[in-house]
Amino acid sequence: MSTEIKTVEGITKESTQAMIDEVLELYPEKGKKKRAAHLAPNDQASGSACVKSNKKTVPGVMSARGCAYAGAKGVVWGPIRDMVHVSHGPVGCGWYSWGTRRNLMSGITGVNSFPMQFTSDFQEKDVVYGGDKKLATLLKEAKDLFPLAKGISVLSECPVGLIGDDINQVAKVAAKELDIPVIPCNCEGFRGVSQSLGHHISNDTIRDYIIETREFPEPIGPYDIALIGEYNIGGDAWSTKPLLEECGFNVKAVWTGDGEMDRIAATHQVKLNVIHCYRSMNYMCKVMEEKYGIPWIELNFFGPTKIRESLRKLAELFDDSIKEKVEAVIAKYDPQMQAIIEEYKPRLDGKKVMLYVGGLRPRHTINAYEDLGMTCVGSGYEFAHTDDYDRTASEMPDATVVYDDASEIEMEHFAHILKPDLIGSGIKEKYLFQKMAIPFRQMHSWDYSGPYHGYKGFPIFARDIDMAVNSPTWKLVDAPF
Numbered sequence: 126m127s128t129e130i131k132t133v134e135g136i137t138k139e140s141t142q143a144m145i146d147e148v149l150e151l152y153p154e155k156g157k158k159k160r161a162a163h164l165a166p167n168d169q170a171s172g173s174a175c176v177k178s179n180k181k182t183v184p185g186v187m188s189a190r191g192c193a194y195a196g197a198k199g200v201v202w203g204p205i206r207d208m209v210h211v212s213h214g215p216v217g218c219g220w221y222s223w224g225t226r227r228n229l230m231s232g233i234t235g236v237n238s239f240p241m242q243f244t245s246d247f248q249e250k251d252v253v254y255g256g257d258k259k260l261a262t263l264l265k266e267a268k269d270l271f272p273l274a275k276g277i278s279v280l281s282e283c284p285v286g287l288i289g290d291d292i293n294q295v296a297k298v299a300a301k302e303l304d305i306p307v308i309p310c311n312c313e314g315f316r317g318v319s320q321s322l323g324h325h326i327s328n329d330t331i332r333d334y335i336i337e338t339r340e341f342p343e344p345i346g347p348y349d350i351a352l353i354g355e356y357n358i359g360g361d362a363w364s365t366k367p368l369l370e371e372c373g374f375n376v377k378a379v380w381t382g383d384g385e386m387d388r389i390a391a392t393h394q395v396k397l398n399v400i401h402c403y404r405s406m407n408y409m410c411k412v413m414e415e416k417y418g419i420p421w422i423e424l425n426f427f428g429p430t431k432i433r434e435s436l437r438k439l440a441e442l443f444d445d446s447i448k449e450k451v452e453a454v455i456a457k458y459d460p461q462m463q464a465i466i467e468e469y470k471p472r473l474d475g476k477k478v479m480l481y482v483g484g485l486r487p488r489h490t491i492n493a494y495e496d497l498g499m500t501c502v503g504s505g506y507e508f509a510h511t512d513d514y515d516r517t518a519s520e521m522p523d524a525t526v527v528y529d530d531a532s533e534i535e536m537e538h539f540a541h542i543l544k545p546d547l548i549g550s551g552i553k554e555k556y557l558f559q560k561m562a563i564p565f566r567q568m569h570s571w572d573y574s575g576p577y578h579g580y581k582g583f584p585i586f587a588r589d590i591d592m593a594v595n596s597p598t599w600k601l602v603d604a605p606f
């Protein structure tokens with residue numbers, strides 16, 4: 126964490142508050158009161174949250190949030206490659222979430238790897254008479270048709286919880302009969318206020334059904350670690366895992382990007398949990414600490430400054446042999462990263478970026494932009510909690526705007542006033558801002574690029590940001606007449 130107070134020319138607490146007050150005027154009285162608590166100027170020195178968070182969205186404001194099913198199926202369970210993940214309910218949720226999150230997987234699709242759309246495709250009769258029998262049949266068919274699947278997860282969609290189906294009992298019977306783990310996950314979209322409760326529910330199902338049910342096939346060693354909350358977006362895990370291995374660690378399990386069920390189930394045997402996405406997986410790190418005494422450490426693999434800091438922080442927990450390896454790795458990659466900075470910084474220096482992502486990247490990527498000479502002038506999360514905003518305060522420049530569960534109109538208003546040179550957000554925001562002639566990068570999907578994590582990722586990140594900000598397209602937006 127940096128202690129130096131970062132400021133941005135022209136941005137003061139008063140100017141940011143005035144900008145917030147203006148946009149609040151667009152709401153009816155009740156909405157204005159509710160949204161006011163979720164928008165504030167950052168107080169960097171405080172190191173604590175300046176906004177309320179993890180509250181219900183105000184109806185009708187066009188929130189960017191998703192639901193608990195998205196947090197459970199789309200984020201936590203879906204990336205485990207050797208399991209069949211059943212979207213249990215009507216066809217929509219599984220369809221829209223099929224292949225859209227870029228958690229890349231190795232293996233042979235449909236044989237030992239399943240980035241596919243399995244659904245019970247509820248019809249009216251299933252709602253009226255219940256879907257338990259259909260689920261039991263589906264589980265048997267899945268086992269017959271995909272014999273190499275290591276397990277099956279059942280991810281409930283909204284109607285399942287409303288009609289009172291007992292997926293837990295069906296899963297219990299099926300697991301016994303089929304002799305395969307069947308994990309029921311009650312992640313109906315109406316639960317909670319965002320994706321966030323879906324993370325928590327999924328962590329709890331890993332706790333209840335998976336952890337400690339397997340052991341690693343290889344012997345246990347002093348440098349065994351697990352990489353937690355790394356979803357392999359665009360190959361991020363394939364960049365981070367080899368880096369940790371180069372530093373002398375045995376990364377025995379990745380949760381859950383390109384993940385393997387058996388390895389996740391054996392994670393109670395590692396010496397340390399390295400967590401990247403704190404929001405989605407802090408629950409299981411805390412469970413493993415309480416139950417098995419496994420410590421955990423939060424690291425950041427975005428941009429050379431944070432990678433260097435993170436590797437050194439990690440080495441501190443181990444012996445001299447690891448410390449030496451870590452220093453050797455830093456010495457090997459630092460000149461390569463410096464060359465990237467020298468190439469791109471002159472093209473990006475002084476540019477302003479506004480971020481709006483899910484539960485981690487709005488703070489975790491700030492330093493990678495700063496490595497390229499850019500400044501963050503606003504940042505916010507869809508579904509973060511107070512502990513995330515506490516961690517954000519010190520990363521963001523003082524007095525810049527913080528927005529929680531921002532609506533489209535708020536984002537648009539802030540962009541009009543702050544005139545950022547780049548916005549990093551999601552697919553639902555992308556085309557709005559491009560039409561406003563503001564360069565945009567998708568910070569969920571990496572705009573079909575990546576990886577962005579680790580030393581392998583930073584050159585790609587720098588190239589992509591330059592490509593967006595300095596594209597000649599932006600000069601052609603206004604007609605010459």
Ligand code: SF4
Binds near residue numbers: 193194195218313314
């Ligand atoms: S809110 Fe319900 S219906 Fe909508 S995507 Fe989530 S689970 Fe599906």
